């Protein structure tokens with residue numbers, strides 16, 4: 001196999017957003033989505049006194065990142081976990097709060113390229129889709145066990161798939177004949193179930209594969225928890241940076257950031273008591289995108305939405 005690669009998205013923008021909060025000799029950053037360590041390596045290079053605690057649930061990614069970042073000695077600590085466990089990860093560096101936290105959501109190019117993991121609908125592979133292959137149910141388990149109603153729910157809620165009932169019905173009918181355990185089989189079922197008039201409106205498997213991946217890995221529920229835990233784990237003045245790649249993720253981040261940066265005081269109060277002031281402020285309003293130049297070099301950057309928030313002294 002070729003050496004796995006992943007080009008970090010919005011790298012300079014992330015480093016610039018962290019720069020004001022990493023001036024301290026003792027700064028610590030949690031990279032909750034270590035992947036191959038691209039963002040972490042750049043953070044360790046640019047901020048020579050910072051320590052990075054890198055979390056990944058994928059043991060293969062963690063092993064490769066550990067090798068790549070071993071040159072930084074004790075300034076890098078790799079942790080096998082999910083990114084909602086930020087406090088536990090910080091404890092491995094004997095810390096209780098972080099100056100910076102980065103979440104670069106989704107899967108890495110390496111995971112897509114690993115043809116035996118089942119993430120890519122274009123390559124025939126066992127329908128696994130677990131980021132952490134040491135635990136949990138696979139996509140094939142879901143296709144075997146979920147009833148039609150639950151399949152419709154995940155295709156609709158996690159894939160925003162208009163043909164969810166049609167696809168779920170086709171899967172339930174097919175699995176009575178033969179188990180659906182490989183991606184090529186699933187793609188064929190979805191293709192056959194797609195009305196001719198819609199055959200040209202995007203690949204029929206795209207949204208169903210996204211939905212299965214989100215369900216297999218519990219991605220949205222972990223993300224909601226992770227944002228809350230990350231906000232609590234920030235030191236005063238610390239910043240949380242999130243890169244998301246589809247609207248379901250970005251909506252969760254946007255809503256959580258809006259709530260954290262809004263005062264709970266009634267509008268009628270002439271002076272807002274400290275306890276009711278917002279505990280966080282948005283580092284910039286809205287979400288930033290990648291430039292056309294970056295997208296031309298890295299197609300993965302095309303869908304990125306970047307948001308950042310900072311903890312204020314008033315945070316509870």
Ligand SMILES: C[S@@+](CC[C@H](N)C(=O)[O-])C[C@H]1O[C@@H](n2cnc3c(N)ncnc32)[C@H](O)[C@@H]1O
Pocket residue numbers: 006007008009032033034035036037038039040055056057058061081082083084104105106107108109131222
């Ligand atoms: C987009 S990649 C990160 C790439 C990384 N920033 C780099 O530059 O190499 C996302 C990584 O996060 C990991 N990941 C996704 N969800 C996770 C979760 N809930 N907890 C921990 N790691 C997760 C994936 O296994 C993947 O390696």
